[in-house]
Amino acid sequence: MRLAACLGLIGMLALAACKPAGDPATPAPLPPVGEARIALDRMACEAGGGAFRQREGTGVWVCLRTPRDAGRACRTGADCEGACLARSMTCAPFVPLLGCHEVITASGLRVTECVQ
Numbered sequence: 001m002r003l004a005a006c007l008g009l010i011g012m013l014a015l016a017a018c019k020p021a022g023d024p025a026t027p028a029p030l031p032p033v034g035e036a037r038i039a040l041d042r043m044a045c046e047a048g049g050g051a052f053r054q055r056e057g058t059g060v061w062v063c064l065r066t067p068r069d070a071g072r073a074c075r076t077g078a079d080c081e082g083a084c085l086a087r088s089m090t091c092a093p094f095v096p097l098l099g100c101h102e103v104i105t106a107s108g109l110r111v112t113e114c115v116q
Contacts, residue, residue, distance in 0.1 A: 055098070064094045078106040086110050 032040055038061055045052040045063035054061050067081035069091040074084035080091035086102035097103075100114040 062096065062098065064096070066093065067091065067095050070094065074104070076104050076106055076108045083113065 031037070041061065041063070042052040045065075048063075048065065050063040050065040052061060052063055069080055070082075070093045072080070072091045074080050074089060074091050077084045082092040082095040083097045083101065084090075084104040085092055086104050089104075092101075092103075096115055097113070098115050100112055102110060103113045104110055
């Protein structure tokens with residue numbers, strides 16, 4: 001009987017340790033959604049030097065940023081913060097590079113990369 005009581009106490013302590021801290025009547029706040037989320041994303045983008053733009057016809061917002069190496073000559077994607085453009089052999093003028101573009105990968109392969 002004593003062994004069963006000890007095992008029962010150990011089991012209850014183990015379950016109590018799994019309970020999340022804090023008052024269960026006060027749930028954690030939910031992350032912002034909708035316009036509030038867009039406003040936060042816009043502030044973060046602009047604070048980092050980006051331009052917050054809505055893609056035409058999609059309703060999707062994107063943070064476009066000019067990398068430090070934009071326009072610099074490149075031989076592979078490893079030479080650029082973003083993509084190495086295959087036609088001009090220069091680093092992409094902004095990140096992310098949306099649409100379909102011929103790029104040179106970090107390993108030197110020429111590929112078509114599409115980011116929608």
